[in-house]
Every structure is written in structure tokens, then in C-alpha cells.
Amino acid sequence: MHDTLNRFLFDNTNVRGRHVDLDATWKAALESTDYPAPVREVLGELMAASVLLIGTLKFRGTLKVEARGEGPLSLVVVQASSEKTVRGLARWQGPVPAGGDLEERMGEKGYLVLTLEPADEGQVYQGIVGLEGGSVASALEEYFARSEQLPTRIWLASDGAQAGGLLLQRMPDREEQDPDAWDRTVHLASTLTDRELLDLPPNDLLYRLFHEEEVRVFDPEYVNFRCSCSREKVAGVLRGLGRQEVEETLEQEGEVRVNCEFCGKAYVFDAVDAEQLFANISPSGGSDYRH
Numbered sequence: 001m002h003d004t005l006n007r008f009l010f011d012n013t014n015v016r017g018r019h020v021d022l023d024a025t026w027k028a029a030l031e032s033t034d035y036p037a038p039v040r041e042v043l044g045e046l047m048a049a050s051v052l053l054i055g056t057l058k059f060r061g062t063l064k065v066e067a068r069g070e071g072p073l074s075l076v077v078v079q080a081s082s083e084k085t086v087r088g089l090a091r092w093q094g095p096v097p098a099g100g101d102l103e104e105r106m107g108e109k110g111y112l113v114l115t116l117e118p119a120d121e122g123q124v125y126q127g128i129v130g131l132e133g134g135s136v137a138s139a140l141e142e143y144f145a146r147s148e149q150l151p152t153r154i155w156l157a158s159d160g161a162q163a164g165g166l167l168l169q170r171m172p173d174r175e176e177q178d179p180d181a182w183d184r185t186v187h188l189a190s191t192l193t194d195r196e197l198l199d200l201p202p203n204d205l206l207y208r209l210f211h212e213e214e215v216r217v218f219d220p221e222y223v224n225f226r227c228s229c230s231r232e233k234v235a236g237v238l239r240g241l242g243r244q245e246v247e248e249t250l251e252q253e254g255e256v257r258v259n260c261e262f263c264g265k266a267y268v269f270d271a272v273d274a275e276q277l278f279a280n281i282s283p284s285g286g287s288d289y290r291h
């Protein structure tokens with residue numbers, strides 16, 4: 001069973017966990033772009049991590065996780081929703097080193113930005129942490145530690161076919177029946193290999209790690225790749241560019257073609273479509289439509 005988010009907890013302890021395994025969702029994210037392996041690896045890990053994180057939140061809306069840097073890999077952005085949809089993309093230039101620390105790919109000044117946007121009118125929350133620590137998982141762990149949130153450990157892996165992740169979180173102490181549980185479960189989870197994380201079905205993986213613990217696993221939730229792009233949104237961007245630029249493109253190309261960076265979907269506007277774009281706004285262009 002693939003493309004699931006699995007919630008579990010350890011009975012009589014304050015430790016809970018999440019496991020995610022992405023298959024079709026991950027392959028769909030790879031369809032639009034031919035990513036080199038070192039770029040793909042970071043994107044897959046960030047995608048799995050984003051689903052894990054949204055799976056820990058009681059919240060309706062979207063979580064955006066961006067890794068930005070000045071290295072050959074300059075941007076990885078993933079958006080996950082409380083409906084368990086996820087999409088993501090990466091930008092890079094030139095050869096991106098394989099292996100080694102994340103800093104080698106993203107530069108020493110790299111950082112992660114986490115943005116929570118509630119579906120209703122609630123407040124947008126944003127947090128930032130440096131990419132020190134060498135991996136997506138360690139940067140996120142550092143973020144949890146620094147923002148004084150719940151102690152959290154994360155394990156991530158991805159290859160060309162799958163992306164997977166495991167998260168353990170220590171909830172606030174109730175009466176602390178089992179004070180050793182956090183160290184014990186983290187120690188067990190640290191024996192997980194990337195291959196196991198990618199290959200084992202959720203229940204096998206939890207049994208392999210925690211068969212001596214009392215693990216309670218809840219029904220899985222299904223994760224889907226879904227892009228929120230639309231013709232209306234693209235039309236808004238074209239209005240933002242202004243009538244002159246759109247008409248120049250029409251003259252040169254015969255049509256205006258915009259490909260969604262997340263899913264690769266093509267949106268095509270011909271001369272009549274373009275006329276409609278600007279039918280109701282002033283001839284000076286669409287700067288009012290910029291967001």
C-alpha cells in the first residue's frame with residue numbers, strides 16, 4: 001500500500017509518530033521535469049518531510065516548505081495541504097554535487113522557510129532556520145529545537161521511484177509513565193536504513209523497528225499529488241505582465257504558452273484569449289492585478 005500517511009503512537013508513553021511513503025505521488029511530481037539525481041533527492045526528502053509535518057498539525061490549510069540557497073541548487077519548494085495533497089519543484093544551475101552535505105548543493109548561506117497558511121482568515125505563520133546540519137532532516141530538527149516546539153526527530157530518504165519519511169515526536173509530559181520511552185524509540189528508529197524506509201510497507205517497517213514496543217497504528221490517510229494551478233491563475237499572471245508583453249509574444253510565437261512549473265500542464269492563450277484577458281481593464285496594462 002503506497003502513498004499513505006500513517007499515524008502511530010506508543011501506548012503508555014508520550015511518544016507519537018508519523019510515517020509517509022510516496023510512490024505515485026512522487027512519480028507525478030517528477031513528470032514535469034527531468035531532475036538530476038542530487039536535485040531529485042532533496043526534492044523527494046522535502047516532499048516526504050512536508051507530508052509528515054502537515055500530518056502532525058491540527059490545522060486546515062497549506063504548509064509551504066522552501067529551501068533556498070546560493071549554491072548550484074538554489075530553490076526547492078514543496079506545498080502540502082491538510083487534505084494530504086502535495087506538489088513541489090526545484091531549480092538548479094550547472095552540475096549539482098552528489099552525496100556530501102546539503103550545504104554543498106545549496107551553498108553555505110542556505111536556509112529553510114516554513115509557511116503555514118490557514119484555509120480560513122487565520123494568521124499566516126512563518127519560521128526560518130539555516131541549513132546547517134547537512135540534511136533536510138537535520139535542518140527541520142533544528143527548526144523544531146530552536147522554535148521551542150515539541151522535540152522531533154525525522155528520517156528521510158528518496159530515490160527515483162519512492163520518497164519516504166519517519167517522524168517521532170515527544171508530546172508534553174503528562175504523568176511521564178515511561179521516562180525512557182523517547183530515548184529508546186529514537187534509538188530504535190536510528191537503526192533504520194534508507195533502503196528499509198523506501199522499500200518496507202508501513203506495518204513491516206514499524207514492526208522491524210518497534211516490535212518490542214506497544215505500537216498503536218491508526219488507519220492510513222491517502223496522499224495525492226495535486227496541483228492547484230488553473231487557467232484563471234495563469235490569466236492573472238499574464239494580466240500582471242501587461243498587454244504589451246503579451247501582444248509581443250503573440251506576434252512572435254502566434255500564441256502565449258505557459259507551462260505550470262509544478263505539474264508541467266500547458267496553458268495556451270491565442271489572440272482572442274489574449275484580447276479577453278485585457279477586455280475589462282485599462283490599456284495601460286494590468287499592474288493592478290499584481291499580487
Ligand SMILES: [Zn+2]
Nearest residue numbers: 227229260263
Ligand atoms: Zn500545475
